[in-house]
Amino acid sequence: MANLTRAARxxxxxxxxxxxxxxxxxxxxxxxADPRPDPTATNDGAxxxxxxxxxxxxxxDPAPESAPQAVPDAETGPEPAPRSxxxxxxxxSADPTDGSIAAPRAVPAARPPAPVNEPIRVGGRIRLNGxxxxxxxxxxxxxxxxxxxxxxxxxxxLATRDKAFIPTVLVxxxxxxxxxxxxxxxxxxxxxxxxxxxxxxxxYGPGSVPDTTLDTAGAVNVYCNVHHDMxxxxxxxxxxxxxxxxxxxxxxxxxxxxxxxxxxxxHRQADAWSVRIDASAxxxxxxxxxxxRPQLPAHLDKSGQSYQRRDRDPYR
Amino acid sequence: MQASQKVHRLGLIAxxxxxxxxxxxxxxxxxxxxxxxxxxxEIKAHYRDSDENAFPVxxxxxxxxxxxxxxxxxxxxxxPGGHFEFSVISLxxxxxxxxxxxxxxxxxxxxxxxxxxxxxxxxxxxxxxxIQWGRDAAPxxxxxxxxxxxxxxxxxxxxxxxxxxxxxxxxxSTAFNRFEDLGIAAGLDLGSNFYLKASVTQGNxxxxxxxxxxxxxxxTDAFLLPNPTPDVNSGIPILxxxxxxxxxxxxxxxxxxxxxxxxxxxxxxxxxxxxxxAYQRELEESVTLKGTFYGADLDFLRGPANLFPYxxxxxxxxxxxxxxxxxxxxxxxxxxxxxxxxxASLDRRGxxxxxxxxxxxxxxxxxxGRQVFSHVQPAIxxxxxxxxxxxxxxxxxxxxxxxxxxxxxxxxxxILPGLDLTAEYxxxxxxxxxxxxxxxxxxxxxxxxx
Numbered sequence: 193m194a195n196l197t198r199a200a201r202x203x204x205x206x207x208x209x210x211x212x213x214x215x216x217x218x219x220x221x222x223x224x225a226d227p228r229p230d231p232t233a234t235n236d237g238a239x240x241x242x243x244x245x246x247x248x249x250x251x252x253d254p255a256p257e258s259a260p261q262a263v264p265d266a267e268t269g270p271e272p273a274p275r276s277x278x279x280x281x282x283x284x285s286a287d288p289t290d291g292s293i294a295a296p297r298a299v300p301a302a303r304p305p306a307p308v309n310e311p312i313r314v315g316g317r318i319r320l321n322g323x324x325x326x327x328x329x330x331x332x333x334x335x336x337x338x339x340x341x342x343x344x345x346x347x348x349x350l351a352t353r354d355k356a357f358i359p360t361v362l363v364x365x366x367x368x369x370x371x372x373x374x375x376x377x378x379x380x381x382x383x384x385x386x387x388x389x390x391x392x393x394x395x396y397g398p399g400s401v402p403d404t405t406l407d408t409a410g411a412v413n414v415y416c417n418v419h420h421d422m423x424x425x426x427x428x429x430x431x432x433x434x435x436x437x438x439x440x441x442x443x444x445x446x447x448x449x450x451x452x453x454x455x456x457x458x459h460r461q462a463d464a465w466s467v468r469i470d471a472s473a474x475x476x477x478x479x480x481x482x483x484x485r486p487q488l489p490a491h492l493d494k495s496g497q498s499y500q501r502r503d504r505d506p507y508r
Numbered sequence: 509m510q511a512s513q514k515v516h517r518l519g520l521i522a523x524x525x526x527x528x529x530x531x532x533x534x535x536x537x538x539x540x541x542x543x544x545x546x547x548x549x550e551i552k553a554h555y556r557d558s559d560e561n562a563f564p565v566x567x568x569x570x571x572x573x574x575x576x577x578x579x580x581x582x583x584x585x586x587x588p589g590g591h592f593e594f595s596v597i598s599l600x601x602x603x604x605x606x607x608x609x610x611x612x613x614x615x616x617x618x619x620x621x622x623x624x625x626x627x628x629x630x631x632x633x634x635x636x637x638x639i640q641w642g643r644d645a646a647p648x649x650x651x652x653x654x655x656x657x658x659x660x661x662x663x664x665x666x667x668x669x670x671x672x673x674x675x676x677x678x679x680x681s682t683a684f685n686r687f688e689d690l691g692i693a694a695g696l697d698l699g700s701n702f703y704l705k706a707s708v709t710q711g712n713x714x715x716x717x718x719x720x721x722x723x724x725x726x727x728t729d730a731f732l733l734p735n736p737t738p739d740v741n742s743g744i745p746i747l748x749x750x751x752x753x754x755x756x757x758x759x760x761x762x763x764x765x766x767x768x769x770x771x772x773x774x775x776x777x778x779x780x781x782x783x784x785x786a787y788q789r790e791l792e793e794s795v796t797l798k799g800t801f802y803g804a805d806l807d808f809l810r811g812p813a814n815l816f817p818y819x820x821x822x823x824x825x826x827x828x829x830x831x832x833x834x835x836x837x838x839x840x841x842x843x844x845x846x847x848x849x850x851x852a853s854l855d856r857r858g859x860x861x862x863x864x865x866x867x868x869x870x871x872x873x874x875x876x877g878r879q880v881f882s883h884v885q886p887a888i889x890x891x892x893x894x895x896x897x898x899x900x901x902x903x904x905x906x907x908x909x910x911x912x913x914x915x916x917x918x919x920x921x922x923i924l925p926g927l928d929l930t931a932e933y934x935x936x937x938x939x940x941x942x943x944x945x946x947x948x949x950x951x952x953x954x955x956x957x958x
Binding site for chain 2: 354355376377378379397398421490491492497498499500
């Protein structure tokens with residue numbers, strides 16, 4: 193009888209506490225709504241037509257997608273063709289959800305090889321082996337053997353909103369300025385300890401827009417010193433020919449220089465992948481990436497200490 | 509060689525090693541020496557609702573020693589019913605000087621909960637006051653380079669749970685290591701993972717108190733008056749290591765020794781810390797505590813006027829050993845402690861296990877750049893004390909040998925950094941001579957650190 197009474201007491205207490213939990217927590221772990229743009233939408237919001245089946249051949253008359261693209265010269269190679277439209281620093285209407293990454297274009301059906309002076313395209317499809325990974329976070333970039341163009345640096349945005357970075361993956365030419373507008377009502381402290389691109393923006397409040405310039409090519413892990421789960425990757429590239437896959441994993445790299453080079457596929461949860469190609473050949477590329485890392489990389493705070501330390505002030 | 513002599517010798521060796529071990533190179537020693545200071549105030553307010561229970565005492569109190577209308581002595585819930593109260597205002601000051609020196613002072617004002625069970629206890633109490641050379645790594649955080657420390661003053665015991673998730677204490681924490689001790693402690697890292705600690709301290713006097721939030725009143729001046737009506741009752745006390753009130757050099761010191769192993773992954777998200785520890789000292793004939801006519805240590809064990817001793821009482825040695833385990837798996841925190849204690853040949857042991865989870869909450873509101881309601885942390889704790897000794901045939905403290913079990917269930921909501929609210933329920937169940945008893949309470953705590 194005593195045990196029954198005690199059990200009833202415990203159950204009552206637990207029920208009361210669970211009620212408190214229920215009132216306080218609407219979810220056990222905050223998962224902000226996916227801030228990434230719909231990769232099937234263009235910058236103006238128009239839907240991209242369904243993608244044709246492979247193989248992929250260069251399109252003879254591609255319409256410019258984002259920034260103006262020069263027609264490549266058969267002898268000197270193409271002019272730099274930025275794939276990411278930089279953000280005007282003072283443009284409040286800039287869409288913070290895409291970090292100004294241009295949406296990938298649909299891959300057309302196979303066509304005859306393009307004439308020599310026509311823009312060269314390479315397309316294909318990415319497939320991920322593994323779960324909890326977004327194929328649209330894959331970045332494809334081409335490095336020709338004989339580089340004839342340098343990437344033009346620009347200004348890009350990596351916003352903080354709802355205790356998350358938007359976007360989670362950003363591709364920029366080396367030397368670009370990254371602005372970090374704080375669109376949350378709370379303090380953040382964005383930092384990176386990635387080699388060659390380390391920075392610490394310090395603690396800053398709502399409305400502030402600190403910035404930094406990333407000069408060294410490579411992947412930059414970006415974190416918040418206050419909020420452990422916030423993370424983003426900035427891929428800094430020396431080549432102007434890069435693009436992101438769409439939500440189905442399809443991609444097209446346009447206006448490539450003719451001749452051989454290396455096509456790289458980068459995904460923040462996969463090991464580096466590359467293949468030698470001849471951009472003029474117009475072959476469809478099939479890429480399979482094994483997901484070997486979690487979305488949130490294991491990381492320490494900016495001073496090299498664990499976020500789990502129980503004696504520290506996260507706002508220091 | 510006696511076990512106690514071994515403990516003494518090992519403790520001395522560890523202490524000497526720690527003092528002699530350099531923590532930094534000479535070049536770093538010459539680094540700029542600057543002062544740092546961090547001074548905070550902490551205020552706690554509560555709503556407490558305690559069951560009302562009474563258990564008969566067979567001690568032959570005279571009628572005028574009992575409250576008006578009471579025919580026999582009783583152990584009664586300290587303060588039954590619902591009450592709003594401020595329990596403590598604390599001043600917490602941390603100082604640093606250069607690479608090696610640090611100091612801490614924690615002064616409690618009007619501490620209703622962390623005090624000895626006497627209504628006349630001090631209104632201002634120095635909870636911690638110590639100076640330290642070197643570095644004492646946090647639990648389950650392997651240091652990048654081995655180090656050492658020496659600490660002098662009044663400080664917490666090695667095995668105390670520092671990252672507490674509830675306002676109440678478990679039975680083991682209350683009985684063995686709730687309060688700070690006075691003396692010198694040292695530690696030495698043997699690489700990043702293994703470590704040793706040793707201490708030579710005064711030793712906390714053995715006394716008794718209720719394990720719920722309020723300490724209760726026992727042996728106070730009010731009880732010396734005819735038909736006393738003290739503000740609060742005795743509570744249902746257990747034996748515990750009481751708070752030190754004065755520097756006492758009456759008998760030999762207490763020697764402590766600990767050895768542990770800590771590990772964490774590279775980010776500290778997953779970690780554990782295992783530690784074995786032991787203490788030994790000689791009990792004093794009597795220790796005077798402010799505001800009670802009961803003496804602590806042997807005086808307490810021998811009963812009123814030394815006429816009602818525990819039957820198995822022999823010798824004056826107090827020994828205890830135990831094991832600590834801490835584990836961290838992401839946002840899950842685990843704590844476990846086992847303690848085996850022998851007090852003048854009276855054996856008892858305690859177990860305590862606690863699990864808590866930290867759930868992040870979505871960002872809805874903010875105040876001055878801080879998220880309002882950033883996380884919630886439920887916790888559950890089980891603790892138990894088993895006593896292997898009999899009570900005196902006549903005693904004013906029948907609960908002294910009751911086997912006791914306590915469940916604590918609670919949840920802590922972080923309102924803002926430095927401001928949190930904890931709601932918890934303590935379920936006590938113990939085995940009296942007449943059957944199972946209970947003495948439960950709700951406790952809601954608002955804690956504000958400025």
